[in-house]
Every structure is written in C-alpha cells, then in structure tokens.
Amino acid sequence: MENIANIQVIQNIVYIISSVMFILGIKMLGKEATAVKGNYLSALAMFSAVGITCLSLEIDIKIILAGILLGGLIGSLIAIKVKMTAIPEMVALFNGFGGLATFLIAWSQFNEPGNSIYQHVLIMLTIYIGGITFSGSLIAYGKLSEKLKLGKGSTITNIFISFFYLSMPALIYVVAEPSLSGLIPQVPSYFSIFLVLTLVAGIGFVMPIGGGDMPVVISLLNSLSGIAAAFAGLLLLNNVLIVAGSLVGASGLILTIIMAKAMNRTITNILFVGYASSSQTGSSEEQGEVKPITSDDAYLILENASSVLVVPGYGMAVAQAQHVVREMGELLEENGTEVKYGIHPVAGRMPGHMNVLLAEANVSYDLLAEPEDVNPSMDTIDVAIVIGANDVVNPSATEEEGSPIYGMPIIEVHNAKTVFVLKRSMSSGFAGVQNPLFFRENTRMLFGDAKESIGQIVAEFKD
Amino acid sequence: MEIYILLGFVLLLSIFLGLELISKVPSTLHTPLMSGANAISGIALVGALMLSSAGQMQDILAFGAILFASINVFGGYLVTNRMLSMFKKK
Numbered sequence: 001m002e003n004i005a006n007i008q009v010i011q012n013i014v015y016i017i018s019s020v021m022f023i024l025g026i027k028m029l030g031k032e033a034t035a036v037k038g039n040y041l042s043a044l045a046m047f048s049a050v051g052i053t054c055l056s057l058e059i060d061i062k063i064i065l066a067g068i069l070l071g072g073l074i075g076s077l078i079a080i081k082v083k084m085t086a087i088p089e090m091v092a093l094f095n096g097f098g099g100l101a102t103f104l105i106a107w108s109q110f111n112e113p114g115n116s117i118y119q120h121v122l123i124m125l126t127i128y129i130g131g132i133t134f135s136g137s138l139i140a141y142g143k144l145s146e147k148l149k150l151g152k153g154s155t156i157t158n159i160f161i162s163f164f165y166l167s168m169p170a171l172i173y174v175v176a177e178p179s180l181s182g183l184i185p186q187v188p189s190y191f192s193i194f195l196v197l198t199l200v201a202g203i204g205f206v207m208p209i210g211g212g213d214m215p216v217v218i219s220l221l222n223s224l225s226g227i228a229a230a231f232a233g234l235l236l237l238n239n240v241l242i243v244a245g246s247l248v249g250a251s252g253l254i255l256t257i258i259m260a261k262a263m264n265r266t267i268t269n270i271l272f273v274g275y276a277s278s279s280q281t282g283s284s285e286e287q288g289e290v291k292p293i294t295s296d297d298a299y300l301i302l303e304n305a306s307s308v309l310v311v312p313g314y315g316m317a318v319a320q321a322q323h324v325v326r327e328m329g330e331l332l333e334e335n336g337t338e339v340k341y342g343i344h345p346v347a348g349r350m351p352g353h354m355n356v357l358l359a360e361a362n363v364s365y366d367l368l369a370e371p372e373d374v375n376p377s378m379d380t381i382d383v384a385i386v387i388g389a390n391d392v393v394n395p396s397a398t399e400e401e402g403s404p405i406y407g408m409p410i411i412e413v414h415n416a417k418t419v420f421v422l423k424r425s426m427s428s429g430f431a432g433v434q435n436p437l438f439f440r441e442n443t444r445m446l447f448g449d450a451k452e453s454i455g456q457i458v459a460e461f462k463d
Numbered sequence: 464m465e466i467y468i469l470l471g472f473v474l475l476l477s478i479f480l481g482l483e484l485i486s487k488v489p490s491t492l493h494t495p496l497m498s499g500a501n502a503i504s505g506i507a508l509v510g511a512l513m514l515s516s517a518g519q520m521q522d523i524l525a526f527g528a529i530l531f532a533s534i535n536v537f538g539g540y541l542v543t544n545r546m547l548s549m550f551k552k553k
Contacts, residue, residue: 022503022506023480023484025499025503026481026484026485026496026499026500026503027484027485029492029495029496029499029500030484030485030487030488030492030496031489031492032489032491032492032550035492035495035547035550036544036547036548038499039495039499039502039540039543039544039547040544042499042502042503042540043502043540046502046503046505046506046508046536046540049506049509050508050509050512050536053509053512053513054512057512058514058515058516059512059514059515059516059522059525060516060522063516063522063525063526063529064512064529066526067511067525067526067527067528067529067530067533068508068529068533070530070533071529071530071531071532071533071534071535071536071537072533072534072536072537074534074538075533075534075535075536075537075538075539075541076537076538076541078534078538078542079537079538079539079541079542079545080541080545082542084546084549087494087498087542087546090538090542091494091497091498091501091542094498094501094502094505094534094535094538094539094542095501095504095535097531097532097534097535098501098504098505098507098531098532098535100527100528100531101505101507101508101510101511101527101528101529101531101532101535102507102510102528104511104524104525104527104528104531105507105510105511105514105524105528107524108514108515108521108524108525108528109514111517111520111521111524112515112517118464118467218497219497222497222500222501222504225501225504226500226503226504228504228507229504229506229507229510230474230477232507232510233470233474233510234467234470234471234474236510236513237466237470238509238510238513239470239473240506240509241506241507241509241510242470242473242474242477243473243477244503244504244506245504245506246474246477246478246480246481247477247480247481247484247500247503248481248500248501248503248504249478249481250477250478250479250480250481250482250484250485251481251485251496251497251500252497252500253482254482254485254486254488255488255493255496255497258488258493343490345490345493350493350494350497351490351493351494351496351497352490352491352492352493352494352495352496352497353494355490355491355492355493355494355550356494356495356546356549359491359546359549359550360549362549365491365550368490368491370490
C-alpha cells in the first residue's frame with residue numbers, strides 16, 4: 001500500500017516537471033532562435049510523462065508495447081515521407097488521431113463501474129469534443145488532399161449539417177439526464193447513438209467550410225484536440241494532461257484569431273456563414289481588358305527592375321513552383337535587383353503555409369515580409385509578381401465598400417509600378433469575387449502553369 | 464467535488480498562460496507552432512496508459528487510444544523538427 005502511494009507521489013512530481021517543460025517548450029517554439037530547442041524540450045517532457053506513467057500500469061504490457069511501437073512506426077513513416085506541400089493535410093490527420101485517442105479514453109471510462117455524476121458529465125464532454133475533432137479533422141484531411149470534393153450546398157452536406165445541429169441538444173441531454181433523474185446509467189441505449197451522432201456531427205461541422213477558410217478550421221481543430229485532452233485530464237485527475245492540453249487549446253485559439261483577423265471576418269462567420277451568403281456582386285461591369293504578356297517580355301522587364309516583390313499564394317503550392325521561384329529570386333539578386341517576398345497570413349491552406357514552402361526551397365527567412373511591412377513602400381517597387389494568389393491581393397478589399405471581402409487586409413500590389421499576375425486562367429479566387437487588379441493599367445497577366453512560366457524566365461536569365 | 468474545482472482552476476490558469484506565451488508569434492513560425500502544439504496534444508497517450516483493463520472491450524479501446532495517440536506524438540514531433548530544420552537564415 002505504502003509502495004503504491006510512493007509511486008503516486010513520484011509520478012505527480014514528474015508530471016509537474018513535465019508540465020513546466022511543456023510550458024517552456026511551447027514558449028521557445030514561438031521564437032525563431034529557440035524554436036528547435038523548444039520542440040526538443042517538449043518532446044523530452046512527453047517522454048518523461050509517458051515514461052513515469054508506465055510505473056503503474058493496469059493494461060497488459062503487450063498491448064501497450066504493440067500500440068506504442070506500431071503507432072510510433074506509422075507516425076514516423078508518415079512524418080519522414082510526407083512532402084512539404086502535403087503538410088496541411090498531414091497536420092489535420094495527426095490532429096484527428098489525437099482527438100480519436102481522447103474519444104476512446106472517455107469511452108473506456110464510461111464502461112467503468114461506479115462513475116460519479118461529475119465523471120459522467122466529463123465523459124460526455126470529452127467524447128463530444130474528441131469525436132468532433134476526429135471526424136472533423138478527417139474531413140479537413142479529405143478536403144486539403146482534394147480527395148473530397150463535396151462542398152456547401154449539396155444535399156449530402158446539408159444532411160450532415162442537420163446532424164451537427166442535432167448533436168448539440170443531444171449533448172445537453174446526455175450531460176443533464178443523470179443529474180435530473182439521479183441515476184447514473186450503466187449502459188443506456190442512448191450511449192451508442194450518442195457516439196455515432198458525435199462522429200457524424202464532426203463531419204457536418206467541417207464539410208460546408210471551403211478551401212480558402214481552411215487555415216481557420218485547422219487552427220480551430222488543433223485547439224479542440226488540446227481542449228479534449230485537457231478534459232480527459234480532468235476526467236482522469238491527471239494534471240499534466242490538463243496543462244499540456246490547455247496549452248495546445250490556447251495556441252490553437254490564438255492562431256484561429258490571427259487567421260480570422262487576416263480575413264477581416266469573425267470566426268462564427270467563417271464557420272457557419274461562409275462567403276456565399278454574404279456575397280453580392282459589386283461593380284463588376286467596369287472591368288475592361290486584361291493585358292497578357294509572354295515570359296520573354298516579362299524577362300525583359302524583370303532584367304531592368306531594381307526592386308521586385310514576390311507574392312505567393314495557394315497556386316504556388318499547387319504548381320510546386322517554390323523551387324523555381326527561389327531560383328528566379330537568386331538570379332534577380334545576382335543581377336542587382338532587390339528581392340523580397342510578401343507573405344499574407346492566410347495565403348495557402350494553413351497558417352504559415354507559404355513560409356514553409358519557401359523555407360523548403362531554401363529561401364532565407366529574412367527575405368519574407370508581412371503585409372504591413374511591404375505596403376507602405378509599395379510605390380517604390382518596380383515589379384510585384386503575384387504567383388497563384390488572388391483574394392489576398394484584391395484591391396476591392398480596400399476600395400469597394402460593397403465587396404464581400406471589403407476591409408480584409410491585403411498586400412497592395414496594385415500600388416507597385418508594374419504587377420505580373422501568374423495565373424492558369426481567369427477564374428476567380430476562393431471568395432468568388434472578381435479581382436479588378438487583373439484589369440488595372442499597370443497589370444500584366446502571365447497565363448499558364450506557374451512553374452513553367454517562371455522556369456522560362458529562369459532559363460532566359462541563364463542565357 | 465473539491466478536486467474538480469482545483470483542477471478546473473489549473474485548466475483555466477494554463478489556458479491564460481498559453482494565451483500570454485504565444486500571443487506574439489512571427490508568421491514564419493505559424494506552421495511549426497501548430498504542428499508542435501499538435502504533437503503536444505498527443506499527451507492523450509498518458510491518459511491512454513492510465514486506462515484499466517477489464518475484459519476484451521476495454522483492451523481494444525485502450526489499444527486504439529495508445530495506437531492513435533502514439534501516431535500523433537511520434538509523427539507530430541518528427542515533422543515539426545523536419546520543418547524547423549528548413550528555416551535558416553543565409
């Protein structure tokens with residue numbers, strides 16, 4: 001008996017140390033100079049917390065070893081093999097697995113005899129948050145990897161959305177029912193229905209949300225997986241779960257807010273309304289003609305430019321053009337041109353997506369600038385090259401009050417002396433809003449695959 | 464009851480601490496931070512190891528929880544590390 005008590009004391013002390021390491025780790029992860037160390041520290045915290053938990057185990061050691069080894073193998077393989085362009089969907093997938101783990105933990109606790117009313121409430125909340133995180137993340141994974149094409153408006157989506165709204169009163173019912181009746185049900189019939197309903201609700205939660213809003217959804221699901229872990233910690237009376245889970249919840253929440261601000265929309269608008277219902281076409285009649293350009297002409301202009309700003313968007317990720325973009329940047333610099341990269345926070349499909357791609361292509365991160373750094377000096381830029389970005393450079397956001405994206409902070413490339421827009425076709429961006437930038441006097445359209453177009457410019461430079 | 468109030472207090476304080484710690488993150492680190500935080504949410508592994516074993520059903524649930532939390536932990540930390548190693552000043 002005494003022995004067990006001692007083990008518990010030791011475990012709790014190690015949990016406290018781990019919690020401190022998690023706190024320091026995530027703090028260091030937020031600064032460029034210390035980020036790598038922060039990640040190691042947080043991994044060490046994880047290792048200590050898991051290791052010390054193994055001092056008192058009830059489950060068969062074979063099950064544990066099999067689970068950890070197999071999980072470790074699968075996780076490591078995915079992490080090593082994944083291409084940097086596929087990072088958004090991979091983060092979504094891992095996130096979903098974390099949610100699934102808490103879902104299963106709560107389910108297992110439910111099967112234990114003698115739960116108190118408090119435990120019952122926590123079990124239901126953990127199942128709900130964990131389940132929504134799991135199935136929601138899977139849908140996000142499907143959307144990001146473009147395996148799932150269903151969107152807002154289809155009948156199937158609407159059915160799932162109805163289940164999402166239905167799940168909320170259901171949650172209230174399963175949480176409140178035992179306290180009202182005074183009975184903690186052992187295995188009531190509604191429990192299995194609730195399990196399924198939670199999973200279906202997660203699908204309905206994410207399915208109607210469009211691709212361009214994914215940075216917000218991923219951050220939010222990230223936050224939810226942390227909150228689910230923290231609730232599981234309350235349930236199991238384990239403080240390291242609570243602290244670590246809350247930290248994740250907070251960091252996800254901050255990213256969610258940053259992303260929503262960068263779109264000048266509220267989180268509820270992104271999650272439950274979407275662009276479609278707010279869009280009313282503004283003055284789309286005064287468009288005029290676009291001025292196409294060939295890569296030969298583009299090369300001649302670039303050769304004489306003294307400052308160039310590259311503004312990448314999701315199109316660069318799709319075309320996998322980050323390496324040729326870096327090559328072009330280097331050649332321009334050799335030619336005496338000052339090159340900068342203007343990165344909008346919501347360009348791409350997850351927070352910081354463009355930064356990761358350019359880092360992969362070996363672009364030094366001090367060349368990457370945020371909108372507020374490049375906008376004031378935009379009129380001194382000779383050429384702004386927009387690569388597969390659309391809504392984040394749409395001047396309607398600053399000029400056209402009726403536009404659905406009015407008020408969204410953008411990179412004001414239209415103020416540059418010349419703008420090149422690399423685009424596959426004239427289709428509008430994710431928001432479905434026409435972009436007057438394409439029709440501006442100083443804009444030249446370079447149609448075609450971004451990788452090929454830039455490749456040609458690079459080839460010209462080398463000649 | 465007291466224990467839940469106490470732990471609920473820990474939960475709230477940690478959330479506030481997290482919000483303070485991460486409120487100013489350079490956008491270069493948005494993805495690594497998200498993926499690093501994602502790895503931390505694999506702490507559910509500790510919870511999974513605390514489950515009890517009573518019958519086949521419970522064993523299956525525990526195995527599933529351990530398996531998926533482990534994928535989250537290993538995959539999350541490795542990919543964050545891979546990503547961070549690409550961020551260099553030249």
